[in-house]
Amino acid sequence: MxxxxxxxxxxxxxxxxxxxxxxxxxxxxxxxxxxxxxxxxxxxxxxxxxxxxxxxxxxxxxxxxxECARQADAPMDLAGACCTPRDVLCAAGRHILSVSLSEFGLRMFRICVAEADRFPDLGRQFYESGPMVVRARLRDYLKGAAARGELQIEDFDLAADQFAELCRADLVPRLIFNIDTEFSAEERERVIAGAVELFLARYGG
The missing domain is CATH 1.10.10.60 (Homeodomain-like)
Known part of the structure; x- marks a missing residue:
């Protein structure tokens, strides 16, 4: 703007x-x-x-x-290092889940939903300033990994979105609907490990 x-x-x-x-x-x-x-x-x-x-x-x-720029700085730091896709995806997954479960992430989600009718561009602008940045970095990493023969992906945007959603499975809906407000490190790692395993089973080189 x-x-x-x-x-x-x-x-x-x-x-x-x-x-x-x-x-x-x-x-x-x-x-x-x-x-x-x-x-x-x-x-x-x-x-x-x-x-x-x-x-x-x-x-x-x-x-x-x-806030989104600050939180988006971390997830793809490993992409340029000598790390396996599993290492990078685990790091990215922890970041995605951490932001989604954060007080900021939850409150921003609720504010954007609450104001969607009066300010329809509010959610779009928030998405573009944060989630879309992470999505783009993840997509770029996936393109590089595919070019190196580490992954086999044709639709990089879809694959990036699929991975992000896998990382939010179970815990984020429970938080949004106020079923639970805190999650242990073990619960978080269970979700991330499952997301990475499923993603690699589909796209592994």
Missing amino acids: NEQASIVRTGRKFDQVLEGAREVFMADGFEGASVDDIARAAGVSKATLYSYFPDKRLLFMEVARN
Whole structure:
């Protein structure tokens, strides 16, 4: 978005605004978050906040973009190293599941669903700023692995999506529907191991 592209993302006060907005959005949701509360949490004036973000939706998307960029940095770090597909997929799977089970991931999902009718582009922009970034990195890794003969894949987008969904099996639905709120390391590893085994059984070279 052009308005977003013009925002200067530097400075101590800008960081304060983002941190304050993150705190309020996560606690109150998008609609419940007031500019007054965000300015108070950030320790800045409303004028300062508006100088960075004239629209609350832009502020919400910047919070989402900033957090997603931070969380998306890790999953494909192993792709350039001398690791087997199993090693890389295990690392990527742990990252995908960890983000999906995080407080941020859960609250962002609920906010986007809750605001889907009034702000239909909110979910799309969030998806593009976070999940789509991870998907693209995973797809690029899969292309490289296939080129090296390590995997046999024709539809890389579908394979990346399939792997991500396998990593969310069981635990994420239980979290979304409030059946369980915490999961042990053993439960997480069980899901990741199953996802990697099934994926490699289908696409292994």
